[in-house]
Amino acid sequence: MPIDPSVAIGADVGTREFSWSASDVLLYHLGVGAGSRPGDNLSPDALRYTLDGPGLQVLPSFGVVVPTFHDTDPPPLDLPGCELNLAQVVHGAQSISVSAPLPTSGTATLSTRISEIWDKGKAAVIWQEGVARSPSGEELWTVRSSMFVKGEGGWGGDRGSSEKVELPDRAPDADTSYDVTPQQALLYRLCGDRNPLHADPAFAATAGFPVPILHGLCSYGIVLRELTDTLLGGDASAVAGFSGRFAGVVFPGETIRVQGWRDDGRIVASAAIAGGDRDGSPVLADVVLTLA
Structure with missing residues (x-):
């Protein structure tokens, strides 16, 4: 079958070294809409995303994309024990936790493994977990992501958990x-x-x-x-x-x-x-x- 859980679960996906600069941070922030509102080009608050210099800050979500930031090919799907194609895969969930504010430039390594695979019957969910570390070995951030793979599943595996986040029954803040x-x-x-x-x-x-x-x-x-x-x-x-x-x-x-x-x-x-x-x-x- 295209997904073999006995091979995939726990498999090491590899370790990747990468670097980033303030220019990458600026491009990412523009990509997620920073600086797009009228007056943002003059606003000190908005310019914290879009102007390089001592005031530049980094959204933690940048840590999710920075390991592959300079890739120009479509994302590979050569995961151990998994034969997939891009047309059947959609992103399921994503999380990042950071140990400290991300620097505006640096070098790190990301070590990733397949942590879980859930059997949803007509689909499968593949979870990956990665830890980014500085050259000295300090843990910088951890990412977890899932892929929803249409047309797979049905081997009788664990269906996984479904933890819903309850929203307060009041007007939003x-x-x-x-x-x-x-x-x-x-x-x-x-x-x-x-x-x-x-x-x-x-x-x-x-x-x-x-x-x-x-x-x-x-x-x-x-x-x-x-x-x-x-x-x-x-x-x-x-x-x-x-x-x-x-x-x-x-x-x-x-x-x-x-x-x-x-x-x-x-x-x-x-x-x-x-x-x-x-x-x-x-x-x-x-x-x-x-x-x-």
């Missing part, structure tokens, strides 16, 4: 929105994700979409930035971790509405499409921002 630009996916793909699903109309059609869709990790970064700006005073160093489940797609040109609640020392949130025929369609669910 933040209710904001971001207008995704028509070229957003074309810009964000320069951050190392050249999956044709997000740029090639013909490929998107083979995956069942009418047009290319926005990268899930772009939506992820947009939501984190909006929550940081509205509930943390724009201070990225106040974020210790961020997690969410990809609940639906975003088409370039749509608007993402983000609602957030302060909840027992953390922030919980949801993101959905606002306006148009798909008003209310979920984008990111089970969102949790942990505080430093």
Whole structure:
């Protein structure tokens, strides 16, 4: 079968060394919509994302993408024990936890393994976990991600857990929105994700979409930035971790509405499409921002 859990679970996916610069940070922030509102080019708060220098800060979500930031090929799927193709794979969930604010430049290594594989019957969920360390061995951040693989599963394996994040039954502490630009996916793909699903109309059609869709990790970064700006005073160093489940797609040109609640020392949130025929369609669910 295309997925052999006996081979895949626990397998070492490899260790990768990578480096980044302030220019990479700036491009990533622009890719997730920083600096896009009127007046942001003059705002000291907004310029913390978009102007290099001593005031530049780094959204923790940058740590998810920086290991592959300079890749120009579509993401490989050569996982041990797994025979997959891009058309059957979608991003399921993502989390990152940071040990300290990320530096604006540096070098690190990421060691990744397949931690779990869930059998959903008509699909499989593959979980990977990676730890980034400095050249001296200091742990910098940990990432966990899942891939939802359509057409796999059914071998009688563990179905996995389903932990829903309950949202408070009251008005949100933040209710904001971001207008995704028509070229957003074309810009964000320069951050190392050249999956044709997000740029090639013909490929998107083979995956069942009418047009290319926005990268899930772009939506992820947009939501984190909006929550940081509205509930943390724009201070990225106040974020210790961020997690969410990809609940639906975003088409370039749509608007993402983000609602957030302060909840027992953390922030919980949801993101959905606002306006148009798909008003209310979920984008990111089970969102949790942990505080430093």
